[in-house]
Amino acid sequence: MIEPRVKRHFEHLAQRVFNVPLMIEETKAEMIAAALQSRLGIFQVSRIDGTVLGANEMQALAGDARRSWGDNWKPYRTDGQVAVIEVDGTLVHKFGWLDPISGMTGYDGIAKKLRAAMKDDDVKAIWFDIDSPGGETAGVFQLAELIALNTKSEGGKPIWAYVNEQACSAAYALASVCDKIYAPVDAIAGSIGCYCMHVDFTAALDEAGIKVTMIRSGERKARGNAYEPLEDTTLAKLQAWVDDTRERFARLVAQGRRQTFKSIMATEADWFQAGEAQRLGLIDDLMSEEDAWDKLLRSISRSR
Known part of the structure; x- marks a missing residue:
């Protein structure tokens, strides 16, 4: 019996693997569980013979899963x-x-x-x-x-x-x-562009009666956080960052597609x-x- 602690986003996998009838050889099922253990939060597998596989044993078994597919196994x-x-x-x-x-x-x-x-x-x-x-x-x-x-x-x-x-x-x-x-x-x-999102919670915090005080050592430490208004220096820094990324992206595309940098920038992302x-x-x-x-x-x- 496999007892997982399922992480969000992997529930659909668990529904297909756990607590349902499987038409698969038992050692292969164990290998599947071992391969998924880091994603599904499985800490141990109770085998049919009563023995228990812990995290280390499952990692080894996950390696065996790949080897069991044969020397001709390809990752694609x-x-x-x-x-x-x-x-x-x-x-x-x-x-x-x-x-x-x-x-x-x-x-x-x-x-x-x-x-x-x-x-x-x-x-x-x-x-x-x-x-x-x-x-x-x-x-x-x-x-x-x-x-x-x-x-x-x-x-x-x-x-x-x-x-x-x-x-x-x-x-x-x-x-x-x-x-x-x-x-x-x-x-x-x-x-072909880039963007950055900043979230400002200050109005919501004021409405809820919550005051956040930032205690920093170094004037620029934690600037751009969600608990203070975004000041001009940080805004300019973020804008320069996304602008630089967009230009790198445009140069990459221009080179790969044999286009001019100007024409790629003209697409305006x-x-x-x-x-x-x-x-x-x-x-x-x-x-x-x-x-x-x-x-x-x-x-x-x-x-x-």
Whole structure:
């Protein structure tokens, strides 16, 4: 019997794994629980024979789960000679999870898959299947640089992106450095910009009769907190930060899409439907996923 303490956002996983009949061999079920233990807050697993697995044993068992899949296990799905890497949902820096889950994908997971695919002699091309509104700034530029350095144009393998059906903000940053970008007519892409949100609770605190006093050592310590009005110096600092990030983003896209920095900045961080995105040079062509896939396969065949 498995007794989890379920963390929010993973309840749907627990409902499918725990306290329901499973048609799976018991040791495999234990491996699944071990692999999910850090995400679901499972501290121990009571086995059928009465023994108990603690956190350390589950970590070891999670490692065994991967090995049990065989020496040919790959961290990505392959279709013929193409490695398919999903970029799905909100993108975050250090998710520590290879596959998209609970509406999030980690930059670290994408990077691990990309590095493995580049070393895989059976993989002749890489297909990024993108459906994401973007996410964290932290980590995105490093991953975009890694992708750019491994493209066919840089002497690596062909890396194509398919917008299926959204590639905005950080997701577009990753797409923009690929060799090719294709999309269906209903896709949206772009949003080449950055923003920062500041929350000011002072009015709500006043209404509730709560007074917060900040005691700081160092004039700039804890400036921009939610319990004081945002003063001009901090506002200017935050504005400069987002402006710098937007410019870095625009230069990345300009280089990847062979556009001018001025033309990318002129988009004013707007998002565009596929036809307009193509006109602006943000994507290469409009076509179905099947047609784009066939185009990639023909490209691989010609390069042999």
